[in-house]
Amino acid sequence: MIGQERSPGSSRPPTPWQQLAFLNPPDEVPDWRMVLLFDAAVDNGLLEALPATAAAIAADRGLDHHAVRVVLDGLALWDVVVTEGDDGYAPGPAAPGVDAVAVLRHHAGAIRRFVTITGRVRGVRPEPAPMPHPGMLVMLDAMAVRGRESAPGAVDACLALAPDATSVLDLGGGHGQFAAEFARRGLRAVVQDRPEVIELLRRRDWLDGTGVELFAGDFFESVPDEAFDIVFCAGVAYTMSGERLVRLLRAVRPVVAPGGHLAVHTFLRGTDDLATLFLGEMLAVTDGGPHREDDLRRWAHEAGYAVTGVERLERRPEWMLFAAPDGG
Known part of the structure; x- marks a missing residue:
């Protein structure tokens, strides 16, 4: 092979x-x-x-x-x-x-x-990639492949916690594979991502016939003017520093419906050698990286949430962190 x-x-x-x-x-x-x-x-x-x-x-x-x-x-x-x-x-x-x-x-x-990591060790910060960048469609295609494999387990975990949920916002949903799996389970699903990502997603036929809706907008600047039973966020937390993640969680708090849940699909630092290796990938492109569970709990609390559960998924090195707005 x-x-x-x-x-x-x-x-x-x-x-x-x-x-x-x-x-x-x-x-x-x-x-x-x-x-x-x-x-x-x-x-x-x-x-x-x-x-x-x-x-x-x-x-x-x-x-x-x-x-x-x-x-x-x-x-x-x-x-x-x-x-x-x-x-x-x-x-x-x-x-x-x-x-x-x-x-x-x-x-x-x-x-x-990974070749650029030597510069990071010397304190050189990663340059923001232009949007859209030439490799974006390649990345979206690859993430869709992994997303199709990861979605069933992640959605199972979400619906075990919220079996009566009828709507989900897939925040930073990119390839849309998680939203498509939610839709197959009978939920109304909306994917939100940056306009340039949504435009690339429209070029693919992955969501044809699924009923998944698309919302183009930077989630720091605009979110749908409605609330969802589940606000699902995959592949986003580990790209951000703690400060930026707190900002994001605060920004989307209004779209979590009363009694609803925030569901963060991520890797956890220190729990798997694959998460450790993934830190190298993140070091080259961002100040984020897989975070520790206690850090995610602390940042969720700072953003106005109470963590209701953390679950390791069968697929390595994936975890779900669930939270609800304080008082929700």
Whole structure:
């Protein structure tokens, strides 16, 4: 399989996308060389041109023939492509499917971000990414893959706490996979994210037929003018410092309905080696990172909530923190 040691020339079956992600145990992460070669091939349209000769691909796309051969020859070592004659190539038995492509490309971005950590150690702060940035759609695609796997367990936990809930706001919902799962369970679901993210989401067909509604707006500046039984927040808390997270929780407090719940889907620092490794990813892009449970509890209290429960989910390294507005 891709990412596992093997003798050159041996065959491998297609690899599940999970084995290709950067968020893996230290001894299970894919070979970084394969990841970057694959990203270069996809970014330049090499794989979609197969079967073809490297010369034909280079001529058709205005690329360097030698570089095209080097990339494809490298990928042949992992059976992503197979060689045909002196200059020909075709898709190999381990050519990743659509989900795996998204995850591998996001992994390549993570490698590039990890390279910047040396500057962070010296006190250089991460530069805010322009919005929309070129890698945003790649990231959204990869997060949708993980979101589809994570959503059932997270929604199960939410509905065990709030079985009578009829509405949910998926705050910073991005790819919309959590909202789609809530909708499948019969809730009215609204995804809120920045306008540029919502625009990218509209380009995908993930929410077609689900009934999920979209609300474009920065949650620090605007939220829907209504209240929801569940305000669900995934993949947001660990991107923020404590001060910024308190601001967010205060901003969305009015949209938690009386008797409703705030549900934060996150990683917890110190509970899993994957959360520890994820800190490196966050160090490269933000002042946040997986926080400790006691810090999240304290910040929730500062924002006017009472924490009602913390639950570890089956999928590593995921946790749910539940809270209710004080007096709610």
